[in-house]
Amino acid sequence: MSKKSKLKQYRQAQAARSGNRLDALTTYLAVLTLSVAPLVFRMVRLDFVSPVITNTTTADTGTMTDTFTHVKMWMIYLLVGALLLIFCYKLFASAASSPASAAVPVYAFELTAYDALLAALCALLLLSFFFSDYKAVALNGFVYMLDGTLEHVCYCFLFFFGFHIFSKSPRRTLFLVPLYIVGIVNALISLLNFLGVRMIDTAIIKAVLGIPVNARATDAAAFTSTFGNINYLSGFGGVLFAIFFARLLFPATSAAPRRFVSSASPAPVPVPAPVPPHRSASSSSSASPVPSVPSAPSASSLPPSALANARLSTLIESGVSLLMVAVAFSIIVTSLSSSGFLTFVVMTPVTLIFAALSGVTRRKAILAGAALVVCALIFVPLAARNPAVYEETFGIFGALTQRSVEGENPEGLLDAPPVSDMLSEREAGAE
Secondary structure (H helix, E strand, O other): OOHHHHHHHHHHHHHHHHHHHHHHHHHHHHHHHHHHHHHOOOOEEEEEOOOOOOOOOOOOOEEEEEOOOHHHHHHHHHHHHHHHHHHHHHHHHHHHHOOOOOOOOOOOOOOOHHHHHHHHHHHHHHHHHHOOOOHHHHHHOEOOEOOOHHHHHHHHHHHHHHHHOHHHOOOHHHHHHHHHHHHHHHHHHHHHHHOOOOHHHOHHHHHHHOOOOOOOOOOOOOOOOOOOOHHHHHHHHHHHHHHHHHHHHOOOOOHHHHHHOOOOOOOOEEOOOOOOOOOOHHHHOOOOOOOEEOOOOOOOOOOHHHHHHHHHHHHHHHHHHHHHHHHHHHHHHHOOOHHHHHHHHHHHHHHHHHHHHOOOOHHHHHHHHHHHHHHHHHHHHHHHHOOHHHHOOOHHHHHHHHHHHHOOOHHHHHHOOOHHHHHHHHHHHHO
16 A cells, blocks of 8 residues: 555544544534523513514513523524534535545535425525514514524524434434433422422522522412423423333334344355456356355354343333333423323324334333323322313313314404504503
């Protein structure tokens, strides 16, 4: 091998190691931010400009106080900005260090149909912003819900990074850590609030909010979660349940024992050696012995420690998933909002159907039954303590049926006066 070839291989190896370190950095940075951002809240006073939508002052132009979304929004902005800088550095730095004669670039990724759809979504978001009547609201979002065009574009970038970097990383299971942390913390907060503990009056919460310790919150004020909205909390619980109920029935480590324990391993298949063009078939018969493809080791050749470790990994993963199913369902129940329960009602049978189609086993039946029993053990005592639990879960189906039969107007929403009348009343009151 020439000196030039050795130098080229050395540069490629160095760039590959640098790229792996950068991938690790982006993964740890994303996991850390996604673990902390949902838990951060701080009372911030903002100057907000908005069109008049209602006849109240809760969503109008002026100085508003935001607690749960402003800091989260800026953490997402900083995360996406840092990931973009690292991605661009890795892309252009590796291209510069790669020799021009290299057949394969040191770092490259293929654009797929998902990227085209993602680009189309970003284009539609930007067009929606440019043609909006109130660009401040379209760019940053509404007060208390700062999820405007800029934040949705950041979500698109996160999806791009997740598809091209995080999904191919050997550390991708670390992205379960934010779900563990955020889920358990909010489940505890929601349960304490459900049991009547006024966490908003504690010194810790007041210090985090940035309000005086001797300040007294009103009786209607409540600290229900780090999301600031029971509907967001309930929706998060529904998504959390769907994820870990699926992982309970389809554990990622369940394939490990099957890969080694194969009682019917096929015999080695002979593979004929390639014959050079200048050699005849007769001369090839006297060549070196024909190599064979080794078969997978059977159960007898598998070390007992490896088999025990595989079974232990599957058992631990199933236990953690079952625990998170209980955490998710407790969030759904104690949040007293029906959105997460609807997700539970839809995704539970869907997951069971896919589990049955993939093959009914005793393990799946036991774990599915255990999950449903755990949910029942959580639901029964909480529903006995507060009747609103039943009303916001199974009771919504009876209420919807009664309203559809009697032709009721839910919540009296259709009885609200037109916006023009509300504006007229507001102008008259101002005069």
